[in-house]
Amino acid sequence: MITRREVTGRSTAQPFFTGMRAFLIRRGIQAIVVLFGVSVIVFILLHLLPGGPARAVLGIRANKAQVHAFNIRYGLLNPLPVQYLDWLNQLVHLNLGFSYKQNQSVDSLLAENIPRTLILVGVSTVLALVVAIPAGIYQAVRRNKPEDYTLTGMSFLFYSLPTFFLGTILIIVFSQTLPLLPSTGPTAALPMIDQIPNLVLPILTLTLVTIALFSRYMRSSILENLVQDYVRTATSKGVSRRAILFRHVLPNAILPIITLIGLSLPGILSGALITEALFNYPGMGLLFWNAAITDDFPVMLGTTIVVGAAVVVGSLLADVLYAVFDPRVRYS
Amino acid sequence: MIGGEPIDPEVFIPSRSLADAGEAKSGESPLRLTIGVFTQNRLAVLGLFVVIFFALFCFLGPVFYHTNQVLTNLGVEDQGPSLKHLLGTDDVGYDLLGRLMVGGQTTLVVGLVVALLATSFGVIWGAIAGFTGGMVDTVLMRTVDAMLAIPTLFLLLFLASIFTPSEGLLILVIASVAWLVPSRLVRAESLSLRTRQFVEASQEQGARPIHIIARHIIPNVFGTVAVNATFQVADAILAVTSLSFLGLGIPPPAANWGSMLSNGVNYVYSGYWWQIWPAGLCIVVVVVAFNFIGDGLRDAFEVRLQQR
Numbered sequence: 001m002i003t004r005r006e007v008t009g010r011s012t013a014q015p016f017f018t019g020m021r022a023f024l025i026r027r028g029i030q031a032i033v034v035l036f037g038v039s040v041i042v043f044i045l046l047h048l049l050p051g052g053p054a055r056a057v058l059g060i061r062a063n064k065a066q067v068h069a070f071n072i073r074y075g076l077l078n079p080l081p082v083q084y085l086d087w088l089n090q091l092v093h094l095n096l097g098f099s100y101k102q103n104q105s106v107d108s109l110l111a112e113n114i115p116r117t118l119i120l121v122g123v124s125t126v127l128a129l130v131v132a133i134p135a136g137i138y139q140a141v142r143r144n145k146p147e148d149y150t151l152t153g154m155s156f157l158f159y160s161l162p163t164f165f166l167g168t169i170l171i172i173v174f175s176q177t178l179p180l181l182p183s184t185g186p187t188a189a190l191p192m193i194d195q196i197p198n199l200v201l202p203i204l205t206l207t208l209v210t211i212a213l214f215s216r217y218m219r220s221s222i223l224e225n226l227v228q229d230y231v232r233t234a235t236s237k238g239v240s241r242r243a244i245l246f247r248h249v250l251p252n253a254i255l256p257i258i259t260l261i262g263l264s265l266p267g268i269l270s271g272a273l274i275t276e277a278l279f280n281y282p283g284m285g286l287l288f289w290n291a292a293i294t295d296d297f298p299v300m301l302g303t304t305i306v307v308g309a310a311v312v313v314g315s316l317l318a319d320v321l322y323a324v325f326d327p328r329v330r331y332s
Numbered sequence: 333m334i335g336g337e338p339i340d341p342e343v344f345i346p347s348r349s350l351a352d353a354g355e356a357k358s359g360e361s362p363l364r365l366t367i368g369v370f371t372q373n374r375l376a377v378l379g380l381f382v383v384i385f386f387a388l389f390c391f392l393g394p395v396f397y398h399t400n401q402v403l404t405n406l407g408v409e410d411q412g413p414s415l416k417h418l419l420g421t422d423d424v425g426y427d428l429l430g431r432l433m434v435g436g437q438t439t440l441v442v443g444l445v446v447a448l449l450a451t452s453f454g455v456i457w458g459a460i461a462g463f464t465g466g467m468v469d470t471v472l473m474r475t476v477d478a479m480l481a482i483p484t485l486f487l488l489l490f491l492a493s494i495f496t497p498s499e500g501l502l503i504l505v506i507a508s509v510a511w512l513v514p515s516r517l518v519r520a521e522s523l524s525l526r527t528r529q530f531v532e533a534s535q536e537q538g539a540r541p542i543h544i545i546a547r548h549i550i551p552n553v554f555g556t557v558a559v560n561a562t563f564q565v566a567d568a569i570l571a572v573t574s575l576s577f578l579g580l581g582i583p584p585p586a587a588n589w590g591s592m593l594s595n596g597v598n599y600v601y602s603g604y605w606w607q608i609w610p611a612g613l614c615i616v617v618v619v620v621a622f623n624f625i626g627d628g629l630r631d632a633f634e635v636r637l638q639q640r
Contacts (some may be wrong), residue, residue, distance in 0.1 A: 032473075037478025048494055160620045162570050164577045165612045168597050172608070176600055183600070215344075270485035277578055278597075287580060288486060292493040300490050308482040315481075 023323050031316040038308035043084055046301055053297070054239075096302035101294050102330075106302035107184065109287060117283035121272050123203050128210035133254065135211075136218020137245065140226065145271075151215070157211035163274040167188045167205040174201060185281030203277040209271050217260055221253040228252075255326055262318025294331065350467050357389060362372050369632040376628020382621035386614070390436030399430025402585050410599075411414050413606055420606035422595060426587075431612055435587035438499060439569055439618070446568035450510035450560045457511065458518030459549050463526055463541065488571060492580040499582060506571045514560050523552045555633035562626035566619045573615050589615050 008219040046053060054062070054070040062070075075086055083219050090096075096106035135155075139148045158166070185202050186195035227230065227248060234244050273285030280286065284303060291299035342394045397418075405425030413420045419429040461472035479487070491505045525531060525548070529587055534544050575581045576590030584591070596607030 020615065030477075033474050034477045034481055037474055038481050041482065045490060048491075083583055156623075157495055157616075157620070160623055162565070162573060162577075162619075164574065165593065165615060168593065168600070168608065168612065171597070171600055176603075266480065266483035270483040273483070273485050273489075274574060274578070292489040293579060295493060300493070302344055302489060304486055307486055308478075311481045311483070 001107055003251070013057070019327075022324065024320065027316060027323075030311050034312050035309060038312065039088060039305065042301055042305045042308070045304070046087075046297075047080075056113040069311055073166055084114055091305065096305070097298035099291075099296050099299045101291075101296040102299070105246060106298050109299060110284065110302060113284045113287045117272055117276070119286060120202060120206060120275070120281060120283055121268055124206035124210055124272075124297070125268065127203070127207045128214055129257070131207075132211045132214035132218055133217045133257075136222055136253075139215070139219040139248070140222035141245070143223065152219070155212045155215045158208055159216065161209075163205065163209050163271045166183075166279050167201070167275060167278045168203055183279070187274070187282070202275050202281045204304065205278075206268070206271055206275045210268060213264055214260065215265070218253070218257070222249060223257055225249045225253045255322060258318050258322045258325070262315035265314045265320060269307060269311070366632045370628050371384060373628040376631075379621035379624030382617060383625065384441045385619075386436060386618055387440060390433050390440060393433040394430065394483060394488050397430060397433070397489070399427040401426060401431055401434045401587055404585075410602075410604055410607075411525065412604075419610055420604075422592070423599065426585075428505035428592075428606060428610060430591070431587045432614060434590055435589045435611070436614065436618075438582065438586065438588050439572055439590075439615075442499065442503055442506070442572045443565045443569040443622075446507045446510055446571075447561050448555065449507040450504065450564055450568075451514050453507070454511035454514030455518045455557055457548060457555070458515035458520075459522045459545050461515070462519035462522030463545050463549055465523075465526070469519070472517075472580060474514055479509070479513055480512050484571070485574065488575060489578065489580060492575055497575075497580065497582050499586075502572065502575070502582060506568055506575075508570060510564055510571070514557065517556055518553050521556055522549045525549050525552055556627065559626055561632045562622055562629055566622035566626070568618055569615070569622070 019131060045177045049234060053074070053076060054067045058066055058070055075083060078086070094107055096110070098105050099109060139151050142148050171183045174181045181200050182198050183201065184198065186198040229243055231249060234248055235241075239248075269285075272283065273288060275281065276283045276285035277289045282309070290296070290299060291303070350398050405421075407425065408417070409423050409425045411417060411421045417427045417429070419427075419432070421590070422428055422431065457472060457476075461469045487509050488505060491508065492502070495501050495505065497505070509577055522545075531544060531548055534548060539547075572581065572588065573590030576588040577594040579591075581588050581592065592606065592611035593615070596604065596611065599607055
């Protein structure tokens with residue numbers, strides 16, 4: 001008989017649900033519950049539509065017979081819990097409905113637009129990290145000197161600037177005053193590599209707004225680490241300032257950025273919506289905004305649930321990554 | 333803040349170090365001490381003056397500077413600043429300075445009322461969740477998590493597209509997503525307050541939970557809540573202006589800084605700078621002012637900094 005010890009090489013018997021496994025299970029269950037919560041919220045939104053989903057889809061001039069036929073066809077006369085389960089069933093089969101305004105199924109619309117939004121959000125976030133981390137280090141090292149105050153002031157200003165105003169200013173500066181860049185986003189054809197001038201302003205707008213958020217955090221994170229005991233120990237051992245900064249403080253300070261990215265996902269997506277609306281960038285945000293203006297409810301509902309699910313999964317991934325790198329988190 | 337989504341700065345930014353606390357003095361009331369620390373923060377005081385200035389500008393201004401903000405006047409559209417129209421006119425002939433004043437009224441009122449409503453609701457929700465604990469806490473907080481998972485702007489746009497916006501409806505719509513952050517904060521605070529001795533004493537004396545929540549928990553979270561409420565105003569103003577910018581605010585002829593800005597952007601290439609910059613700058617200045625006040629309040633309530 002092979003004992004547990006021989007398999008795992010551990011010298012004492014340990015329960016199955018320890019450390020990382022327990023954390024994953026706990027966090028995973030929480031994510032699933034929140035996902036259900038998101039679906040319930042969107043379901044409630046569906047039923048908030050004026051006149052019910054039938055009127056919303058068929059339009060104001062539909063007569064009673066048509067509405068009734070619609071209700072029977074789509075099972076809208078069933079009790080609510082049954083409707084919810086039906087709807088969930090549809091979701092799981094990736095049937096997000098049909099947009100009558102655009103004459104296309106919602107999931108095909110999303111499939112077209114999500115990649116472009118991913119490019120916008122992905123590139124902006126990476127660029128923001130590339131700028132914000134060194135900026136935060138510089139600010140922390142030059143704490144309370146003029147450089148610190150200037151950079152803090154600037155990031156405070158960007159933080160308070162509404163995204164659409166920042167985009168407007170960039171358009172004025174780079175499109176009107178110095179006609180360097182076009183003021184509209186690229187056309188819908190992927191790949192967009194050949195339309196780089198059109199990509200610059202939207203990406204720049206979203207990046208600047210994200211940088212403001214990250215650098216505020218980076219600076220305080222590094223400052224918190226600089227006063228820790230292990231830094232004092234390293235200094236007293238004679239380790240150089242540069243080595244302390246880059247080999248000890250930086251890895252500890254950067255780690256919470258993973259969680260920060262997870263937490264700021266909703267904010268970045270909202271910012272992407274405004275950026276896409278301003279620059280006419282053909283992504284998910286523009287799709288949602290057009291749907292909001294034209295009362296295209298299937299698209300709005302489908303997008304909301306996809307975005308909500310993406311955020312839940314994203315922050316779950318962020319937390320799990322954080323737990324991988326920082327064992328202390330698993331036991332909290 | 334990105335497009336209407338607040339990341340709680342209180343969690344990530346440390347306040348001033350203990351070394352900044354002054355020498356101990358005795359005999360001053362807590363209110364005096366709080367005001368004292370607040371007034372030492374020049375940026376916060378500046379913010380307060382800016383907000384007061386804008387309140388006067390928006391509400392008293394039209395008394396002195398009459399303009400017609402309802403009837404369009406297509407004969408004078410798109411004129412630059414002149415003696416007759418101090419900040420020029422927009423594309424349907426409205427006087428822009430007057431429009432700034434009237435637009436500011438809506439913006440400020442919506443911002444303040446949203447902050448009030450959202451904070452009140454969020455505080456009650458969070459206090460009940462934190463103090464009761466157990467299944468009630470789980471259910472209440474998972475609801476908050478689920479709503480937070482959907483980016484604010486998406487929810488706002490959805491709600492605004494369903495309900496044709498009037499000022500009151502707009503307030504309700506924005507408040508319905510703004511209460512989430514205060515509820516989280518208050519829940520965390522009440523979780524820690526629950527273990528304090530005065531709460532235990534009250535429980536042992538037989539007080540009902542509602543009494544404890546209302547009389548002990550809520551008054552003790554006042555500092556955190558007040559700071560958050562100020563940031564809520566700033567966020568609400570950004571939300572109103574974003575919604576108006578996206579065309580889902582209150583329809584014309586109602587004025588709003590956000591819709592003024594989006595109108596002006598259409599004429600970027602025509603060089604009508606007066607249709608763009610004044611509105612945009614008003615938004616930024618007011619939001620920054622409220623952020624300064626919030627920062628100042630946070631430091632003021634930080635008891636260690638108060639010279640006792």
